[in-house]
Amino acid sequence: MPNRNGTAAIGKAVDGTVLLSMQDVSKFFGSIQVLDTISFDVRAGEVHALCGENGAGKSTLMKILTGAFPVSSGRILLNGQEMRFVHPVEARAAGIGIIHQELSLLPHRTVAENILLGREPSRGGLVDRRRMVTEARDALARLGSAIPPEAPVASLSIAEQQVVEIAKAIATHARLLVFDEPTAPLDTVESAKLFRVIAELRSSGVGIVYISHRMREVFEIADRITVLKDGCGMGTFDAADATPDKVIRLMVGRPVSALFPPRSATTPGEALLTILGGGNAALHDIDLTLYAGQILGVAGLEGSGKTALARALVGDQRFTTGQITFRDGRPAPRSPREAVQRGIAYLSDDRKAEGLGLRQSLRDNASLALRALAAGLALPSIANRNPGRIDALFRDVEMRAADFGVAVGRLSGGNQQKVVFARWLATAPHLWVVAEPTRGIDVGAKATIYALLRRYADAGGAVVMVSSDLTEIIGASDRILVMSGGRILVELPAGSAESEIMAHAVHGPGQVAELVA
Known part of the structure; x- marks a missing residue:
């Protein structure tokens, strides 16, 4: 691979002392080169963001730093002293800490x-x-x-x-901390608390490597940014001299505006679901209608009730009060299995614990819902009768895997999420409830998922999208609900400002006008 590394270390950190210097680091797995002469440094009192798509080399570079992988060539200097860690325990003893995404x-x-x-x-x-x-x-x-x-x-x-x-x-x-997607499961308020801690660590001279796919927070806290693509360095520059569009173009070759497909110009279709006064132990007085052809975004802080609403819609935490009517004229499903049989799909916010069998193959994982559907209807396995259908769906979701028979646990987070999407696409649902659909995945995979959801809605399906990422709530939704205390506070139109959404989520409707003025 040609070396496209930008090695110049520019900008001024709080201290300026170089804590870490990775010089011309390369990594081979057998004959395959995954890192090509990467140079990367971190200064005391600096937040250095490391950006790139899944597979760009970020994780491999950090695994070399923390002793999980040996370096093939190049040098690693910590406080000016060359180090070659052979185990993560040695890296921790040297003052390097890491917060893993998983x-x-x-x-x-x-x-x-x-x-x-x-x-x-x-x-x-x-x-x-x-x-x-x-x-x-x-x-x-x-x-x-x-x-x-x-x-x-x-x-x-x-x-x-x-x-x-x-x-x-x-x-x-630790004197050097690596944060790998630390805000993936956090809402805006919790993320703000983390950023205050990072500012405190930074002011005390700790060097921080910050890995994130969220451009807003990268530019909020980073002093410098290094971009990796295909195992090569694309450049290192001051955050003040860059823009999110520049970083994303270096990562994926397209601007940030291309992440979200245009909203449909057609009017909403039939009401697929109506809830009047719905409630359970976590929800109160829920009134909403879901229409075919729309993506309904649900925002709120941790504990606001947004996840409880998603689970109630699919029968996992059942509604116990209120009037709930689906398009088939029946009340809310009493279990997730019944939801599947009635054309309601659910994508959990925890794909590893609740969405995937990590040791099973891609095909086995993508066939799970079809098998459950066939069992519930006393039919032969649809997946077994037409295995090519699953492979076709993998191509539809732009799956990046050479072999669909490998264990899903070996895939990147973005590709794992695509497996779950393929599973539910196979069932042709009428309603899709997705919780944190792009948590911890890269920009390219996000664009694919947003396009999938929009195509599904344009084809007449309805989507309920629960998310802590306000950028995707604003960019992907046709309508926006804001929740707090298990209640829907307000419905906002597509494209509403982040400040208005947060004002409702944090303070309720009474103080919104003053807060967003």
Whole structure:
């Protein structure tokens, strides 16, 4: 591969001392080169954003830095001293911490046990649990979190687990921290808390590598930006001298405006779902109508009820009050299986825990809903009778995999999400409920998913899109609901301003005019 690396380190950080210098780093897996002479440095008191599509080389570069992969050629200097880590433990001992996009917590242990895992304080030869709880509480407090240190991790939401993951890294007092998509499961308010912590770390001289597909937050917190594409460096530059459009063009060769397809000019179709006074333990007085041909965006903070609404629509957390009528004249489904049989598809916000069998092949994963549908209708397996149909759907969703028979756990996050989309496309649903559809995936995969949802709506389907990413809520939705406290506060038109959505979500409708003025 030709070397397109931009190696010049420009801009001025708070301190300016180079903590990390990766010089002409290359990586081969057998005869395949995945990194080509990448040069990358991080200064004390700097937030250095690392951007690129899935497969660009970001994860490989960071795995080399943290000792998970050996470097094939090149040098790594930490505080001016050359290092060659052969295990992540060595990297941690040298003061390098990483917050992974994929959670690495032990679900059946407490929050405190996870935060201090491998570094448990002791007293008299026994674990000092009182001190463990105190240290864990201090780390959580830095994030503005009141999560109980004694709580089992399995009892927490995905967003709360991500907070614990971040606290775990902060508690090591590392001098260099790598944040890999840390805000993927966080809403805007929680992300703002994280950014305050990052600002505090930055001011104390910690060097930070920040990996994110969200351009808004990259430009909010980064001092410099390095872009990777196909294992090569495309340039390093001051964030102040760049724009999101420039970064995205370097990443994928197209502008940010191309991410969202145009909205349909046709009028909405028939009402597919009507809810009057719907409620359950988490929802109250829900009134809404879903129309064929529309994407309904649902925004709100963590705990606002938006995820509970998605689960109620598909029978996972059933409505217990109100009048709910679907297009078939029947009430809300009583279970997810019944929802599938009635043409309602659900894409969970946690694709690994609830959406995929990571050891199963792409084809097996994409066939799951068809098999459930066939079983419910006492039919032979549709997937077994027409396996080529699944492969055709993979091509429709622009799947990037050489072999559809490989385990889905080996794919990037974007391709894993495409497998879930292919699964539900196979069932030809009337209504599609999608929760955090582009969480933790790259810009190119996002554009593919937005196009899929728009084509589905234009063909007469209805989409309920629950998301913490306000950019996609604004860019992809035909109507926008804002929720808080399990209630729908307001419905806003397509293209509403982010400030107006947040004003409703945080303060309710009474203070909106003053806040957005």
